[in-house]
Amino acid sequence: MSGSYHLLVTVTESGKQTRTDRRREQILDGAIRVFAEKHYHEAGIADIATDLGIGHGTFYRYFANKKDIVNQAVAWALRQIDETVLQEDPSSSTTLAEHRAMIERVYLRLFVLQDQHPHLIRFLFRQASDPTTLTLAHDTFVGYADRFITIGVDKGFLRPDIDVEIASQALVAVVFDVMRRASATAVSVEMRQRWMSTHARMTLEGLRQPE
Incomplete structure (x- = not known):
């Protein structure tokens, strides 16, 4: 096996965040838990404020209303996965x-993300108010899978007669379902x-x- 779940314990952050950015993400993460x-x-603004131990005024410095925060939370959650x-x-x-090792590393990182933000995946499946947003995200991941398979075909270690479009959709469907299951119930490391x-x-x- 190319890797172990135990080995990947941190995810590096890209770039530096301002204090405002960190506070906004803290509120978004709290909103994701509540939703x-x-x-x-x-759920209401009061539930989010209570969860985070902040006043309503603090919330409204960053977000206009409940719809604003849920839309931003969806975008933020999708960005973490992306x-x-x-x-x-x-x-x-x-x-x-090497292709197999890459699939396993993607799983490793997704499980670490799940541990860092346990409610993120469940929030996306249950609360995304705009189905188009999830469709676009799904299409992005299918596009990545398409590239993954096509490169293997071009380099000669994946079969050339495979229906890349369908294979890509199937690959992403399994990954999404695994993450959905992992978000719904505790899953052991094994x-x-x-x-x-x-x-x-x-x-x-x-393939x-x-x-």
Whole structure:
């Protein structure tokens, strides 16, 4: 196996944040927790303020209203996932083994993100108020998977007769479902390892170029 869940314990931040940026993200993270537990129409500004121990005035310095914060929270959550996945460059792989290792590293980073923000995925699936936003995010990840598979085909270690469009959608669908399940219930480290290795092996064994 190319990696272990235990080995990836931090995610580096890109760039420096101002105090205002950090405060805004703290409020967004708190809102994600609240909206993940309650329906959008049931949760209020007071719930978010209570969760964070801040006054209403502090909230309104950063966000206009509840709709504003939920929309910004969706965008922020999607950006965390996007930055996590896109750390990997598919063009750097030259062998099937390196492609498999890349899939496992993507899983590792997503699980670490899940640990850092336990409510993030559940919030996205339950509370995103604009389905178009999730569709665009899904299409972005499918585009990444398409590139991942196409590069393998071009370099000769993935089979050329594969339907790349459908294979890309299937790859992303499995990853999304694994993260949805992991957000709904506690998942052991052992189970995470099994998901990572089995999905990577199942995907690439089916796509590999016959010898």
